[in-house]
Amino acid sequence: MSTQTLPPDLSAAQFRAALTAFAVALGNDAVSSNEVASYLDPFAPGDASAHAPSAAVLPKDVDGVRAVLAVANRHRVPLWTVSTGRNFAYGGAAPRMRGCVVLDLRRMNRIIEIDETLGYALVEPGVTYYELHRALGTPRRFWLDPPAAGWGSVIGNTLERGYGTTPYGDHAANQCGMEVVLANGDVVRTGMGAMSSSREWQVVKSGFGPSYDGMFMQSNFGVVTKLGIWLMPAPEGYMICRYAFAREDDLERVVDTLRPLRMDGTIQSNAVIESAVRWAAGVSTRKTWFDGDGAMPDDAIDAMARKIGIGRWNLRFCLYGPRALVEARRDIVHARFEPIAGATLFEMPYRDASIEPEGGGDRAQVGIPGLEAFNLLNWRGGSGAHIDFSPMCPPLGRDAVKQVRMVRERAAQFGFDYYGGFTAGERAMHHIFAAIFDRDDAKQSRDAGALIETLIRDAGAAGYGQYRTHLSYMDLAAAQYDFNDHAMMRLSNTIKTALDPNGILSPGKQGIWPREDAGKGR
Numbered sequence: 315m316s317t318q319t320l321p322p323d324l325s326a327a328q329f330r331a332a333l334t335a336f337a338v339a340l341g342n343d344a345v346s347s348n349e350v351a352s353y354l355d356p357f358a359p360g361d362a363s364a365h366a367p368s369a370a371v372l373p374k375d376v377d378g379v380r381a382v383l384a385v386a387n388r389h390r391v392p393l394w395t396v397s398t399g400r401n402f403a404y405g406g407a408a409p410r411m412r413g414c415v416v417l418d419l420r421r422m423n424r425i426i427e428i429d430e431t432l433g434y435a436l437v438e439p440g441v442t443y444y445e446l447h448r449a450l451g452t453p454r455r456f457w458l459d460p461p462a463a464g465w466g467s468v469i470g471n472t473l474e475r476g477y478g479t480t481p482y483g484d485h486a487a488n489q490c491g492m493e494v495v496l497a498n499g500d501v502v503r504t505g506m507g508a509m510s511s512s513r514e515w516q517v518v519k520s521g522f523g524p525s526y527d528g529m530f531m532q533s534n535f536g537v538v539t540k541l542g543i544w545l546m547p548a549p550e551g552y553m554i555c556r557y558a559f560a561r562e563d564d565l566e567r568v569v570d571t572l573r574p575l576r577m578d579g580t581i582q583s584n585a586v587i588e589s590a591v592r593w594a595a596g597v598s599t600r601k602t603w604f605d606g607d608g609a610m611p612d613d614a615i616d617a618m619a620r621k622i623g624i625g626r627w628n629l630r631f632c633l634y635g636p637r638a639l640v641e642a643r644r645d646i647v648h649a650r651f652e653p654i655a656g657a658t659l660f661e662m663p664y665r666d667a668s669i670e671p672e673g674g675g676d677r678a679q680v681g682i683p684g685l686e687a688f689n690l691l692n693w694r695g696g697s698g699a700h701i702d703f704s705p706m707c708p709p710l711g712r713d714a715v716k717q718v719r720m721v722r723e724r725a726a727q728f729g730f731d732y733y734g735g736f737t738a739g740e741r742a743m744h745h746i747f748a749a750i751f752d753r754d755d756a757k758q759s760r761d762a763g764a765l766i767e768t769l770i771r772d773a774g775a776a777g778y779g780q781y782r783t784h785l786s787y788m789d790l791a792a793a794q795y796d797f798n799d800h801a802m803m804r805l806s807n808t809i810k811t812a813l814d815p816n817g818i819l820s821p822g823k824q825g826i827w828p829r830e831d832a833g834k835g836r
Contacts, residue, residue: 318347319368321391321413329368332389336371336415339381344372344421353399353416355408355785357699357753359763365408365785367394370416376539380499382417383537386818387497393417394820395537397439397470400463403702403748404474405785410822420467422539425449427516430456433545434490434516439469439538443683453668456545457681459483464683469541473531474782477737477744479679481634482546483584484739491515492527493540497814502526502536516542532782533806534820535813546681548667549634553644554676558625560656562612565627565718566711569738571650572629573709576740580646583679585631587714588735590619593628595693595733595750596686609726625658632679637664690733696752700733701762703769705778707736707743714743720772721747728765729758744781770794785822792825 320329337345347369354362371393373379386393394414399407407416423440428449433456435446443464450456459478461471472485482488492504505521506514519525530536559568568587575581591610594603603618604610610618619626633640633647644661651657662671671677677684691698703721707713714736722732725747734747749765751758763786770780770787774794783791795802806826810817817828 319350319363319366319413321368321415322411324389324391324413328389329391332385332391332415333369335385335389336369336382339385340371340373340378344374344378346370346372350416353407353418355406357402357406357701358408359701359749359751359759359766359784359786362408364412365405365410366412367407367409367416368413370418372418372421374421376422376493376495376501379417379419379422379495379537379539380501383495383497383499383818386415387816390816391415391818392821393818394823395419395534397467397473398442398465400466401470401474402463403700403784404782408785410785410788410820414821417537419537419539426540428456428545429516432517433547434542435468435545436491436516436540436542437468438540439467441468442466443468443471447681447683450545454548454681457482457548458543458545458683459485459488459681460678460683461485462678462687463685464678465685468543469538472541472543473538475531477584477739479584479586479630479632479737480546480681481582482544483737485543486528486531488544489527489541490517490519490544491540491542492530492538494530494536494538496536497816497819501539503540504530516544529809532824534823534826535809537819550636551634551640551664551666552680553633553640553664554662554671554679555631555633555644555647556660557629557651558623558658558660559627559629559654560625560658562626564625564654564657566715567654568627568629568651568711569709569714569736569743570711571654572738575647575650576709576738580643581631582634583632585629585738586735587738588628588630589718589732590615590624590626590628591731591733592690592735592748593624594618594622595690597622597689599695600693600731601695608729609722610731625656630676630679632676640664690748690750693731693733693750694752694758697754698750699753699759699762700748700750701766701784702782703747703749703766703773704780704782705745705769705773706781707745707778709738709741709743714745716776717745717773717778720776721745721769724769724772725749725765728761728768730762730765788822789825 394409395417419439422438427436443460459482475486506512604614736743749762751762780791
């Protein structure tokens with residue numbers, strides 16, 4: 315970068331002194347202030363420099379993390395913690411507050427333990443889904459649950475409450491036990507890990523007394539350096555299924571039919587409902603079907619869906635277990651969806667768990683990470699990028715229709731197609747909409763950001779909260795949680811002040827700011 319970015323309230327001389335202290339603590343090779351461009355948000359909806367870091371430090375162990383925190387406290391240097399920094403569409407490795415030093419944990423990449431009797435792994439922040447998958451070996455006795463992009467950190471995705479598509483798809487729910495370094499350097503182990511000789515750390519969540527694991531998810535209260543994750547026992551076999559629904563107005567019946575099947579466990583995995591555009595973006599480009607301005611019209615979407623052989627809405631899920639049980643589940647599911655006129659079931663044959671599916675996107679449903687999610691970047695051409703809008707949704711057809719209509723109409727106003735869909739759990743759905751744009755087109759970038767900001771306000775007014783959002787909109791998303799004059803944020807700020815009085819850990823994350831830094835960098 316041509317001009318040195320500095321942390322707020324630090325002079326160039328003070329910052330140089332801090333960098334020297336970091337280098338003494340970690341070694342020169344673990345401190346970088348000249349090569350920070352790689353930490354900028356690659357999908358920034360506007361000026362990426364608004365979230366530019368000043369430097370990066372890369373400790374290799376817990377002692378290194380503690381040393382970084384000691385220097386940061388002493389020199390009042392704000393840090394921004396990332397595991398591998400691949401949280402694309404939400405900001406990547408860039409800090410919320412311009413000038414933070416990125417605390418990059420990628421060098422802490424040990425798989426500490428895989429227990430194939432109790433079915434868990436204990437990992438450090440730099441371990442990716444690809445690496446854990448390889449470590450599970452073949453034949454796999456246990457499966458992991460990868461998110462849409464498998465190159466990211468197991469810890470990073472879990473702490474952001476990421477989701478996948480196997481029965482273990484709620485990553486936060488399948489986490490058990492953390493090691494956390496607090497801002498003052500104290501090292502805490504949660505749950506049963508609070509016992510030095512514990513034999514139950516990765517199998518019992520609660521321990522004795524209060525449970526704190528959830529406090530360190532989507533927060534800036536500590537630095538998670540180890541995390542236990544439960545693994546899925548490999549089933550005897552599986553069957554991947556897909557439904558195509560011909561009409562746009564089928565969505566309400568699809569959701570209301572799916573809900574009881576997920577709640578009673580007939581469909582064991584998270585099910586994915588995808589719009590035609592979302593499906594098509596994975597296998598084609600927009601100009602193949604429509605090369606005009608504005609959002610794709612309905613007739614173009616209909617023609618595209620017919621040509622590709624998909625529906626206006628498409629449902630994907632996987633069934634697991636012995637053949638007889640899987641086929642019985644399939645028959646129950648088909649009997650429920652058959653009354654929807656034009657519903658078409660596409661099923662792959664039942665397969666032994668040792669046989670991998672050929673289809674790229676389907677491999678995640680059998681615990682195999684991939685990068686097919688990034689195919690969407692080709693949709694509009696140019697230098698593809700996207701920023702996501704991620705509200706929660708009750709698993710009710712009327713709510714799904716309301717959210718889709720709200721998002722589609724707003725997206726069209728800003729010139730974007732509705733690329734969206736739902737991941738349906740047992741009692742809630744994640745609605746993910748991606749504003750896809752050419753990052754070399756300044757207007758498209760600005761419009762994408764303006765669209766997301768407008769949608770967050772629309773959703774809040776309608777009673778729908780975000781579960782995750784881009785750096786630029788964390789304050790806005792947090793502000794929607796306004797019960798009792800924002801009592802939740804007051805609680806978060808109280809905890810922040812108590813645990814991190816100097817405000818060095820990830821200021822502004824999820825809208826939580828140190829008291830003395832409130833408003834800085836926004």
